[in-house]
Amino acid sequence: MNARLPLAGIRVANFGWGWAGPVTGQTLSRLGAEVYKIESRARIDINRTIPPFAPGHHHDPDCALQNHAGWAGNGSITLDLKHPEAQALARDFVAHCDVVVENFSPGVMDRLGLGHARLAERRPQLVTVSMPAAGRSGPLSHVRTYGMSLSSITGLDSVTGYLDGPPVPMENAYADPLGGILGAFATVLALNWRKRNGRGMHVDCSQQEGVMQLMAPAFMDFVLNGRVARPLGNRHPLAAAAPHGVFRCAGEDRWIAIVVAEDTEWQALVQAMGAPEWSRDPQFAHHAGRVARIEELHRHLGAWTTSHDDRALAAQLQSAGVAATPVLDVGDLLSDPQFRARGTFFEFEHPLGFRETLYGNYVKTRKAAAPQRTGPMIGQDNDYVFRELLGLPAERYQRLVTERIIY
Amino acid sequence: MSIAALDGVRVIELGAGISAAFCARVLADYGASVLKIEPPDGGDLVRHWGPFPGDTPHPEKSGTFLALNAGKRSITLDVGSPQGRELLFELLADADVLVENNPPARMRDWGLDYDALAGRFPRLIMVSITPFGQTGPYADWKGYDLNAFHLTAAGSRYCGAPDREPLEHGTFSADYYGGYVGATWALASLFAQDELGGEHLDVSCAEAIAASFTGCQNIGDFAQNGTIAKRTGVGMALAAPATILPCRDGHVWMMALETAQWKGLVHAMGDPEWARLELFDSMFTRAQNADLIYAMMTEWTAGLGKQEIMDLCQANGCPSTAVYTIGDAGSLAHLHERGYFARPEHPLLGQVRILGAPVHVPESPGGPASAAPLLGQHNSEIYRDRLGLDDTRLAALHARGIV
Structure with a gap:
């Protein structure tokens, strides 16, 4: 500790939202990538509006605690993408990136002029990871779900519940952080491919297909015996243990x-x-x-x-x-001896003057670990990205801010 | 033509059960060459778990084994014996990744813990996936998937009735979570292996879920305000509709939070009188009257099929979905069309349909190149052809139960 992290030097533009999008960015950041969320004050990320807030910072979009946990490790730049000039700036930024992550419905990125084909014209090595609910093609590709209900189209919800009872909902989106990690899996997979083939690609990361992997044992019983699994409570799914x-x-x-x-x-x-x-x-x-x-x-x-x-x-x-x-x-969770010993959670001194508790690097490594970070303040990296990286002259930058394009 | 994402990557899998096998399976899906090492007496215990065709146990016909091990090769080897360990070392000499999920103490007993291996194999990326992790007071606790899951507070917080026991999903959801995490970190280490060499990736299934699922949306509130939120038994307690309701042929996940979604749902339901009440205009007031709303909605859903409800809702801008059984999901035209299923040819069972690769990578071959191996199917190929053992030596190892 602390050697270089494996994804050092990889820059990521994260157009993700919800819970899966931030987790993909966070995971890549834990692996060493430099990740920037693209967001806007014109439509504040709903995660920034969800309580609780830090004491004395109520309704401050930079101080929503669970937003910090989800987006930890991502940076932030602001662009109001409904303006063509903001879209052009986003393309300029992506030309400096290795990876684009997005989890809009299929077609949204194309309509913003940010589809993979267009972005790849300037950056043939670009890896784009799209992670819609049910993939970019097929009859269900436009299905709308929440993260919490996405698992319903994988079979997972149908086997969750008390023995012989109805399905009981998992009251939060297990599929979201898992899907976010899957998005990072897809990204690093494509980077390995790029290394061997010298060019980028557009990865179609269906959350449905990723989560449905968890159903393989029940799926095999369906295929081999035509049996349809039902809720078993906490019993062993294959009756291989009792109690x-x-x-x-x-x-x-x-x-x-x-x-x-x-x-x-x-x-x-x-x-x-x-x-x-x-x-x-x-x-x-x-x-x-x-x-x-x-x-x-x-x-x-x-x-x-x-x-x-x-x-x-x-x-x-x-x-x-x-x-x-x-x-x-x-x-x-905070007092459990195992999680304390492994430093699963940590207190972070936020620059805005409060302490918050976040989760840290939950995979333990020997050689290199990412620094402990929180989620970004809105636009915290605007100066670096627009002035230094893209080299915008001061006057133009100021105009874009005034005209609420960088906003 | 392009080169597979993990072309040339050599993986050795030394484990039992779900997590390590799943991790190695998704590496095999993208071109890694995975060698599964199984104990000579009976092989991976998943071979005995089933489900079996016709419920007749057979070590080569376990459905879960077929699913988790497609695309791999299998050799039998007792790595607990000194000769077995020497053979493993020969295999590790040109391996990139070792995936294992054994109890840490057993790996130490075998002399196969990372500290023992790192000096000899500096390029080796070792992925250890266990319920609790390699360190900490529970490191040597005994644990299975269920133990790991319920150590995360996910069940207590999110699944089950308030007065009944917390639930896990009806599958090995902690093992799979850890498997995905291990594969993701392994891919990153592989990406930089030439520059950085090896690494030990210590994955605790419980810790991964406690941190990234339960912790993410609860730990800040608990630390700051002492809030200990618990399961309620409905999808969302504070907003509605957001829960699972029965319908004619099963269940539906009814979800309509934003105003436009609720209006879409009301329209889909045929604009019933009760839904026009001003009281129901906000998702919060709807939640305060959840019993009433859910009763009225169930009157509607009870007469319709799950797919019908899903289609009607989706067409009206309401994101409700059918609760697909594994039969429904496993038969979806959508998944067939996308090529999600694979049908590798198994020596005893012929073509058996299994789930294909988890992520669709258009330019790289995805999915298993072959069916799951028979126990020790590749002994000859590996021991004779790769390691150059002659018949006499192989027979001796066989006689001593090492191979």
């Missing part, structure tokens, strides 16, 4: 996750429980017997865990060799 669930502990909304995949783990669990009568049933000694009577097994186990403290019980079971972990809630 496999979340059990109530002492206290309000406290739970423990316990998985027993091997017979030796079962024996360890039985010992830890003090070998109660029910657990000595010889059928339970073997995987097949436990799977066959999993409901009964879970009922007994849940009755036992309910008087225990989740953390103490997890530690006790772990020392016996059982895969048991406390089910954390949001309030546990």
Whole structure:
């Protein structure tokens, strides 16, 4: 530490929005790229308007906390892209970039004069990563979804819920940060291709196809047996472990996750429980017997865990060799010993005079790690990009600002 | 013609289960040559997980194995034995990437932890994907996908009824998340491998999700204001409609937040009297009357099919979608047309449809070049042809259970 990061020298123009767009930029930044968000005061990014704000900075678009976490590592320049001159400046900027990231509906970038083909005329090595909901082609390419509901068209939502009950929504967009990481995957993949072939390309990164990979086990059961998977609660999706669930502990909304995949783990669990009568049933000694009577097994186990403290019980079971972990809630994340030890979250001294807590480099590396950063203030990199990189004369720059083109 | 994105990249996969196999699969999809090392006694445990055709267990016919391992080669090797380790070292000598998801203590016991390997293989990019990571007090805890997922607060915060247990998605969603993260970081290290040499990428599935999913939108608020938000059981508690509702043949994700989306939905529903109430003009007041709204909407959805509702809504500018079952999603004309599915020829099962590459890269061959390998299918090719072992030596290794 700290050697050069792998994407050092790669410059990215991030036209992304929502949650997936910022995460792609953030991920590339963690890998060493220099990333700039293109945004405008004419239509403030909705993420900048979502509470909570830093104390004393209410409704300040530079101080929305979750916006900072999502956009961390991205820089920012402002351009009101409804003006042709702003579009031309965006093209000038992209001519200095290696990568364009966008997650508009198909066609929007073309209408702004920012389609890949046009951009690549000036920059044949350009990699453009488009990440629409369902790809750039095909009958569903214009489907409109929110990140939260995107998983509904992958099958994922249909298997999430209590055993034999209706689908239960995941109340936030798992597909968004995952899709954002997928966008970074697509970008670095294309950069590897560029290195071998000497030119850029337009990558079609369908969020639907990326997220649907998680459904491979259920998909295979459909293909091989015509079976359509349904919600299983927390049970093992392929019945390869029993017990496999979340059990109530002492206290309000406290739970423990316990998985027993091997017979030796079962024996360890039985010992830890003090070998109660029910657990000595010889059928339970073997995987097949436990799977066959999993409901009964879970009922007994849940009755036992309910008087225990989740953390103490997890530690006790772990020392016996059982895969048991406390089910954390949001309030546990900062104090959890594992996340503290790994520096998962950190306090950041913001230049506007407040401290905020963000998540950091969650992949641990040996040689090089990106600096800890927050999200950008609007237009914080205008001077560097427009004056230094593009070399705009002071007069023209001033005019563009006054005319709200750089805005 | 162009050269595949990962042409010439050699990957060794040493793992069991989902995360490492998925990570290596997506590298194989784009031209990397992936050698999967399996234990001689039974191979990767996913071979025993299924689903199996006709529910008849067979180690070469596990659907999950077929899906995760297409495009790879397989050899059997007991890397826990000294001779096995020596053979692995010979293979690592010209490998670019090692992907593994073993417990850190086991890798140390085998002498295969990064510290042991880095000196000998300075160019090696090692991707370790585990539930909790290589360091910290839980590093040597036992954990599976479910343990990792629920350590992230994602279930407590976002999935399930308030009075019931938090839920994970009904699949290995923590393992897959870690697999994608590992592949992304590995691609970056590969991009710069000539200049920077090797690297160890320590991926904790729990940490990746706790940070980038749950942490992103909750940790700032908790740290500053002490807010501990919990699951509610509906899609969004503060705005409506935004939840899953039943319909004639399944479920729909009903979503109409902005005014134009709500107006589109009202129009799609045939402009019913109740929806014209001023009370329902804002997504916030709609949420305050969610029980009423959802009951009225369900009267409408109950009479229609999920695709019908989705089409009507989408045509009216309302972003509602069908909750596709895996049967629906797996049969979508859209995905067929885009070439998402692959049908590699398997020696025992013939052509089996599997999911293709996750990202469509027009100029680079994407998707698996072959079906998942049989257990040890490439032993001869690797041990004889690549490492130059003769029959006698190979027979001896076989007899001792090393190969």
